[in-house]
Amino acid sequence: MIDRKRTARLFATACAVFAILGTTVQAAPPVYEIEIRNHLFEPDEITIPANTKVKLVVINRDPTPEEFESFELNREKVIMGGSRAIIFIGPLPPGEYPFFGEFNPDTALGKIIVSDDDAG
């Protein structure tokens, strides 16, 4: 009744298809690093590709805590002194997205530029 060989082949094909799909779907997003020093973002401007999810790593080199915040990006995350935080952003349409350090909003200012061309 059940053709075992055919079932096994079908199963193997399905596995292969899912494996390929899996690797493309889970392809690691590009990583961008920003440091906080003396309540300033370094760099204070980064350019990321449009319509792409990216992983932002924010490293707080100050001894004091900071809160990465952006109304435009809908992001908010506390970063303790001397530690790092991961924040996923995008996929986003081209444009400028300002962010700031909520605990030092006068100095800690930056923006993410989402650009159409692939220049990173």
Next chain:
Amino acid sequence: MLVNSVIIVLREVLEAALMIGILLAVARHVPTGRRWLLVAFVLALGGAVAYARNLATVSAMFGGVGQELLNAGMHLGVFAALVVVVFYIARRHGDVGERSRVLPAAMAVAVALAVAQEGSEVFIYVSGFLQVEEFASGVTLGSIAGAGIGFSVGVLFYYALVGQPEGRARWIAVILLAFAAANMCIQATNLLIQADWLPSAAPLWDSSALLPEDSLVGQLLYALVGYEATPSALEAGTYGIGFAFILLAAFAGWWLFPIEEAHA
């Protein structure tokens, strides 16, 4: 530093203060005692300090998104507690003398989780910058002022509600709590998107030109109803579901499980 401290602490305190004001007003009309608030504050203070002290560890968990997951969990906890609160408020038809045990417990959970979360951020900010000598006085004064303004707004809501007749106060409270609960849902969704546990999508609309999120009214609406200028379909959807859930809990309590006034 002074003005910044006022704004930072006010933003954190406002949301919790509004919820406490509404719940305390409910407690005036529906007998719950006052002990739940004390229990909630003790739990919240302990929770806030413990969370703040371990934030770096929590953040590093789950591939660096532990903070988002814990905060989202706490928001959903507040939401669940508010569903229970509304159900029990709606059940009571008229002046039922009997005291419920579930209602004050749910109120305590909602307040404890909300205050613990906002409190941990205030604790991190204040303890972090008190150590910097040039900032210490500004942070101290600013934080006290910010907390004072936040709680004053809560008190204002409390008296506005207490001044209403019992029936109307109850239904206004239910509507306000529905907004607060929907706010918890949209914030939890947003945190899960930030953690990449939920998919990110283009905003459904952009009302930032009409009403910027960082304006005074925008901030007040953010705290009260969870205003978001650029929500994605997922965020708007969970907001709507959260709001509908509260209304459903209210109708279920009112029609399906009423506690009638005893005519003895």
